Amino acid sequence: MQRQRRKLTVEDRVTIDLRRKDGWGVRAIARELGRSPSVISAELGRGREQDGNYAAGSAQAAAAVRWNRSGRRARLAPDSPLFAEVAKLLRLQWSPEQIAGRRKRLEDATEVSSGLRVSHEAIYQAIYAVPRGELRRELLACLRQGKPQRGPRTANGGAGSAT
Numbered sequence: 001m002q003r004q005r006r007k008l009t010v011e012d013r014v015t016i017d018l019r020r021k022d023g024w025g026v027r028a029i030a031r032e033l034g035r036s037p038s039v040i041s042a043e044l045g046r047g048r049e050q051d052g053n054y055a056a057g058s059a060q061a062a063a064a065v066r067w068n069r070s071g072r073r074a075r076l077a078p079d080s081p082l083f084a085e086v087a088k089l090l091r092l093q094w095s096p097e098q099i100a101g102r103r104k105r106l107e108d109a110t111e112v113s114s115g116l117r118v119s120h121e122a123i124y125q126a127i128y129a130v131p132r133g134e135l136r137r138e139l140l141a142c143l144r145q146g147k148p149q150r151g152p153r154t155a156n157g158g159a160g161s162a163t
Contacts, residue, residue, distance in 0.1 A: 008035075008043060010060050016043060017056035076118060076126035078135070086123055087135075090142040096123035 008016075012033055019029045026044065030037040047059030076083045089099045100120040127139045 008039070008063070010056070013043070013047070013056040013059050013063075016040060016047075017054055017059075020044070020054050076122055078126070082118060083126060086118070086126070087139060090127075090139055093142065096120040096127075096143075099123060 012035075015033060016029055019032070026040045027037045030040045033040070043059065044054050046062065047054045047056070049055045049058060076086060086096075086099055089102070090096075094102075097120045100118055100123065127143070
């Protein structure tokens with residue numbers, strides 16, 4: 001059984017810092033955290049200060065910077081005008097596919113690159129990424145299937161298994 005990969009948390013980094021100061025080795029720390037020794041070794045290499053010692057605080061800050069630099073901002077942020085338009089059309093019982101097609105036709109007709117073209121997948125991701133609350137419940141109810149969360153995809157790319 002393959003373990004799901006997850007990022008190191010603040011607690012993990014503090015544990016690494018404390019155990020290193022107590023003289024623990026990489027493998028012992030890895031066993032305690034249930035991680036691979038290579039993950040701990042890489043973290044120790046990335047989180048070194050000028051004096052050569054590991055510091056959890058600066059390692060966490062550096063990890064946040066790396067994440068912000070590599071992570072993409074959601075195209076449909078809940079506070080954007082495009083999200084408001086999409087939500088309005090969802091309330092009118094339009095499907096995400098219809099909304100995406102309408103946006104594309106509008107932009108192609110005007111031949112102006114407004115940057116407001118959006119795919120149906122981006123719409124689904126925006127809906128399911130909304131934090132728990134009234135807006136999320138309302139938008140989920142507007143979807144035709146009304147599922148509370150998206151299901152996992154199978155290895156062959158289909159939505160279900162045909163066995």
